[in-house]
Amino acid sequence: MDGKPCYCTQDPEVRKGPWTLEEDLILIDYMTNHGEGVWNSLAKAAGLQRTGKSCRLRWLNYLRPDVRRGNITPEEQLLIIHLQSMWGNRWSEIAKHLPGRTDNEIKNYWRTKIQKQMIKQSETEINDLINPPSSASASANHCGVSAADTTAIAYSPAPPSDRGDLGGITVTPPPPSQAPNPNDGVCWGVEDLSPM
DNA sequence: AACAGTCTCAACCGCCGTAAG
DNA sequence: CCTTACGGCGGTTGAGACTGT
Numbered sequence: 001m002d003g004k005p006c007y008c009t010q011d012p013e014v015r016k017g018p019w020t021l022e023e024d025l026i027l028i029d030y031m032t033n034h035g036e037g038v039w040n041s042l043a044k045a046a047g048l049q050r051t052g053k054s055c056r057l058r059w060l061n062y063l064r065p066d067v068r069r070g071n072i073t074p075e076e077q078l079l080i081i082h083l084q085s086m087w088g089n090r091w092s093e094i095a096k097h098l099p100g101r102t103d104n105e106i107k108n109y110w111r112t113k114i115q116k117q118m119i120k121q122s123e124t125e126i127n128d129l130i131n132p133p134s135s136a137s138a139s140a141n142h143c144g145v146s147a148a149d150t151t152a153i154a155y156s157p158a159p160p161s162d163r164g165d166l167g168g169i170t171v172t173p174p175p176p177s178q179a180p181n182p183n184d185g186v187c188w189g190v191e192d193l194s195p196m
Numbered sequence: 197a198a199c200a201g202t203c204t205c206a207a208c209c210g211c212c213g214t215a216a217g
Numbered sequence: 218c219c220t221t222a223c224g225g226c227g228g229t230t231g232a233g234a235c236t237g238t
Contacts, residue, residue, distance in 0.1 A: 018206070018232090040223070056224075057207070092226060107227075108205055116203095 015049045019058055023048060027055060028063055061102045068100030072109055080106055081114060 015023075030046035036059075039052030048055060061067070072080070076098055083094040091103035091110075098106065 016208075038223075051208095052223075053209095053225090054207080061206075089227065103226075104206080111228095112204060 013049055014051055016054075019062075023050070024058070024063060027059060031059060031063070057104075061104045066100055067102060069105075072101075076101065077109075077114070080110060084110060084114075 026046055026048055030042065034042070034045075036042075039056045041052075043050050043052050043055045046055075050058075079097060080094060083097060087093055089107070089110075091107045095101055095103040095106050
C-alpha cells in the first residue's frame with residue numbers, strides 16, 4: 001500500500017507491520033463513534049485490513065485516549081518492581097494498578113530497564129563474592145539478600161501459579177486489590193536504579 | 197564521517213480460557 | 218457435551234534510533 005514496506009501475509013486481505021496515520025485515524029474515528037465491540041467485525045466494519053487482534057492491540061496500547069505515554073515516574077517504577085516481585089510477570093494485573101500505563105509498556109520497561117539493572121547488580125555482587133574487595137563484607141546487598149537470591153529476583157521467580165505447573169510450587173495469585181507494602185520482599189529503591 | 201554495537205518499543209505470535217452455538 | 222470463535226495474555230521479534238569507537 002502506498003509505497004510502504006511490504007509486510008506480506010498468507011492472506012492478502014490482512015495487513016501487518018506498523019500502523020499508518022490513516023489507519024490510526026480510521027480506528028480512532030470508528031471507536032469514538034461506535035465504541036468497543038467484537039474486534040474482528042469492527043476491523044471489517046471500519047474498513048481496516050487488519051485482524052481484530054491487531055486493532056485491539058493498537059487501540060489499547062497506543063490510541064486509547066487515557067493512555068499515558070512518556071517517562072515512568074520513580075513512584076511508578078517502585079510500584080512495578082513491588083508488584084512484579086509479588087505476582088511475577090502478570091503484566092496486565094500490574095498495569096491495572098498503573099492508570100494510563102499498558103501491560104506492553106510495563107513489560108518492555110521491566111525487561112529493558114529494571115531487569116537489566118538487576119542482572120547487572122547481581123553480576124557485580126557475584127564478582128564481589130569471587131573476588132572480594134579487601135575490607136568489604138561483600139556477602140549481601142543492602143537488604144541482606146545473597147547474590148544468588150538477587151539473581152533469583154532478577155530472573156523473576158515468576159511462578160506461573162494458576163496457569164502453570166512449576167514442580168509443585170504454589171504461589172498465591174494476585175489479590176483483587178492490595179495496597180502494596182514497599183517493604184514486603186522488595187529491597188529495591190529508586191536509588192538502586194538511578195541510572196535510569 | 198563511517199561503521200558497529202546496543203537499546204527501545206511497537207507489533208506479532210502462539211497459547212489459554214471462556215462464551216456461544 | 219463438543220466445537221468453534223473470540224478476547225486476553227505473556228513472550229518474542231525486528232526495525233529504527235541512539236551511542237561509542
